[in-house]
Amino acid sequence: MEETQHFVAKTFAGIEPVLADELARLGARNCRIMSRAVAFEGDMDMMYRANYFCRCALRILWRQKTFKFQNNRQYYEQIFDFPAEKFLRRDGTMAVHTTCADSIFKTPLYASVLAKDAICDRFRDLYDERPDVDRENPDVQFHLHIYKDEAQLFVDSSGESLHKRGYKVRNHPAPINEVVAAAMIAMSKWHGECDFIDPMCGGATLPIEAAMTALNIPAGFYRREYGFLHWKNFDPESWNRIRKEARIAEDVAINFYASDINPRFLDIARENIRRARLEDFITVEKYDAFRFKPQRVPALVMMNPPYGERLELEDTEAFYGNIGRALKYNFSGCRAFVISSDLQALKRVGLKPSTKATLYNGQLECRFLGYELFEGDRKHHIINKKQS
Ligand SMILES: C[S@@+](CC[C@H](N)C(=O)[O-])C[C@H]1O[C@@H](n2cnc3c(N)ncnc32)[C@H](O)[C@@H]1O
Incomplete structure (x- = not known):
């Protein structure tokens, strides 16, 4: 049996529990939620699997050693002792990324430079040559997480x-x-059982991710580059075997709708959808979201409306009021989810959310709100639901 390895999957704040579930379903052991990350255990196959299948991870780090240090010398020696040559070829390139808090290092930069020197000195001793540093596109990227006197x-x-x-x-x-x-999509608990509609689709990220989920297309299916492909100890047989675990559905019995009011953005949506080879699944059409009506009910509506910061809106609050009215009158019988960083404007939607979460789109704090849309008022809907 292969030795247990320790990994950390990084993500955005608010997504950690979803990522932990996803990793556990993929076979990761001992998943532990941390801040903007999930620690887990598994073998090397698990590392390839997490990279290829995880939809909610930003990167997968493989822990090599944890050590304590009191001064620069001890820190340098610990890194010098690490057999970086397992990963890095003599003529390869590398970079070191460091985060540190409450440590003897005032800035992460110095800790990175010292780590890089330790690795280069080791290579000089072993091979009489040293690897080059390439910050943009290294063959091997090392990460150091330093907290107080401990480094990982x-x-x-x-x-x-x-x-x-x-x-x-x-x-x-x-x-x-x-x-x-x-x-x-994972938080909406939608698993492809009804049509998916994004009436403000922009570049079609949500419909493409929804179609990938429903068709079981791995998150990494279209991606050609991974850090581990450049490692000296990369195992192509394992990687090919893991990719073959994908069980992509040929078809689904639902439709995906991507529409936007701006034809310029629809061109981007079409190009992205074509690149994902999903043009037979996702219908792209120019529509004003406030006039859009679903062809079948129930459906799942998910949207990321403009929020003023990056796209101009004349009257943001009135716009969000219109979203509320459109959801109530045009999408009754559906479930809807809206994400926005404009917390004030979101209040103007005027519907009572059944789910609420805080998510971050990069640096931008957003609310993610879910609504159950029904005809008439909420009280009667709840009574009817209890009676049925
Ligand atoms: C924040 S962007 C969506 C970005 C998209 N989620 C993506 O990942 O590319 C909001 C979109 O709403 C569209 N929009 C604004 N008003 C609209 C309306 N009345 N009907 C349909 N789309 C509208 C904008 O053209 C813009 O593309």
Whole structure:
């Protein structure tokens, strides 16, 4: 049996429990929720699996060692002792990323430089040559998390953030992050049982993530690059075997609708959908969201309306009032989810949310609100629901 390895999957605040569930379903052991991360255990296959299948992780770090230190010398020696040559080729490139709090290092930069020196000195001793540093695109990215007098040394198995799925040909000016979109879908508890509608779709992130979820397309299906592909100890056989675990559905009995009022954004949506090879599943049409009516009920409506900060809106509060009215009168019988960073304007939706969460679209704090939409008033809906 392969040795248990220790990993940390990074994500955005608010998504940790969803990610922990996802990892546990993929076979991760001992999942522990941390701040903007989930620690877990597993073998090397699990590392490849998390990178390929996790929709809600930004990167997967593999812990190599934990050590205590009192001064620069001890810190340097601990890193010098680490066999970086397992990962890094003699002619390879590397980078060190450090976070530190309450430590002897006043800035993470100095801790990174010292770690880089330790690794280079080790290579000089072993091979008489040293690896180059490439901060943009290294073959091996080391991460050091330093808290007080303890450091954890990780290698970053993902490389570029996993939200970069590989299907975005062009970005909308105010996109929702793919990891946040996937978490919203997971939090809605929608599993593809009814149509999915995004009436303000921009670059179509939400409909693409929804279609990938319903069709069981792995999060990494379109992605070509991962950090571990450049490691000296990369195991292509395991990686190919893990990718073959995907069970992609050929078809689903539901439809996906992506519409927007701006034709320029619909061009972006179409290009992204084509790149994801989902044009047979997602219908793209120009519509004013306030006139959109679902073809079938129930359906799931999910939207990320403009919020003034990145897209201009003349009267934000009136706009959100219109969202509330459209949901109530055009989508009754459906469930709806709205994410926005405009907390004041969100109040103007005027419907009582049945679920509420705080999520972060990058740095932007957002509310994610869910509504059950029914005809008439809420009291009668609850009474009818209890009677049926
Ligand atoms: C924040 S963006 C959505 C970004 C999208 N989630 C993505 O990831 O690319 C909001 C979108 O709402 C659209 N929009 C604004 N008013 C609209 C309306 N009345 N009907 C439909 N779409 C509208 C804008 O054109 C914009 O593309």
